[in-house]
Amino acid sequence: MVKNYAGFYYVDTGNVLFQCRARGKFKKENIKILTGDRVVITELVPSKEGVIEELFPRKNQLIRPPIANVDQVLLVFSFNNPAPNSELIDRLLIMVGALELDVVLVFNKFDLKAPENRLFEYYQKIIPKTVAISAKESLGILELENLLKDKISVLAGPSGVGKSTLVNRLVPGAKLVTGEVSPKIQRGRHTTRHVELIKLPQGGFIADTPGFSNLDLPKIERNELQNYFPEIKQNRKNCYYPDCLHVKEPHCYIRELLERGEIPAFRYENYLSFLEEISVREGSY
Numbered sequence: 001m002v003k004n005y006a007g008f009y010y011v012d013t014g015n016v017l018f019q020c021r022a023r024g025k026f027k028k029e030n031i032k033i034l035t036g037d038r039v040v041i042t043e044l045v046p047s048k049e050g051v052i053e054e055l056f057p058r059k060n061q062l063i064r065p066p067i068a069n070v071d072q073v074l075l076v077f078s079f080n081n082p083a084p085n086s087e088l089i090d091r092l093l094i095m096v097g098a099l100e101l102d103v104v105l106v107f108n109k110f111d112l113k114a115p116e117n118r119l120f121e122y123y124q125k126i127i128p129k130t131v132a133i134s135a136k137e138s139l140g141i142l143e144l145e146n147l148l149k150d151k152i153s154v155l156a157g158p159s160g161v162g163k164s165t166l167v168n169r170l171v172p173g174a175k176l177v178t179g180e181v182s183p184k185i186q187r188g189r190h191t192t193r194h195v196e197l198i199k200l201p202q203g204g205f206i207a208d209t210p211g212f213s214n215l216d217l218p219k220i221e222r223n224e225l226q227n228y229f230p231e232i233k234q235n236r237k238n239c240y241y242p243d244c245l246h247v248k249e250p251h252c253y254i255r256e257l258l259e260r261g262e263i264p265a266f267r268y269e270n271y272l273s274f275l276e277e278i279s280v281r282e283g284s285y
């Protein structure tokens, strides 16, 4: 089901978009059919109308936007205008990881890249699906299209990085509203109440409404945080203390890597600041 609009469910069967009603049992049993749900329909021949008969079990379900069976999150940042904020990148990576969703990390506006900014190069090392693109100049779009093929993807990322421009580039005719970078329009542009999955020309879908606007860290324990930092997770076994949190413990291999410059200071600082955030929250229970 790709869209619930004006009392109808729209179901994409691969080559036809059916306008459907749902059997009364769903309402009776208080079951809500979500965008992203896989369903069985009967066709009301010879029209393009149908009836939803069954709902397949969901692999997962996001709350905002309300979508079922999400495969991955397309985290979009830009090389410049606005410049990427590593704290926000790392926070969103943790949020996506905690939901056990895959991530595609996109740096848009490659045409505006400042050579001294090395964030992209580092993330490319630790996040396998990291791509540099320009939605405006159509650079790197093929590579991204391959990563989106046959998947249900949800967008996330700050305002002004080019999410709408990107969707319009991927799906000619999607007509998402784009805007100039201006603080005045940072809120309110994505207030559409129904969420729609837009079909990608190569197969797969992308949600028209970005998610992850609430930036609270997920409910994880202090010692779990390191699992969301691949470079810490992979190297922690070399710390002297098995329960090392890499703060001040002696013979900490992670801090050794930091001193050697193999882990950049910004990543370690973000780790420490999230650790602090979790500690404060635990303390206030």
Ligand code: GDP
Residues within 6 Å of the ligand: 108, 109, 110, 111, 112, 133, 134, 135, 136, 137, 158, 159, 160, 161, 162, 163, 164, 165, 166, 177, 178, 179, 180, 181
């Ligand atoms: P959103 O808030 O993330 O949906 O961002 P928009 O798609 O509205 O884009 C914000 C601004 O960035 C618009 O003025 C776009 O024209 C511009 N923009 C988008 N992609 C690119 C790009 O690749 N390069 C440059 N230079 N500007 C871009």
Ligand code: ZN
Residues within 6 Å of the ligand: 236, 239, 240, 244, 245, 246, 247, 249, 251, 252, 253, 254, 255
């Ligand atoms: Zn350590």
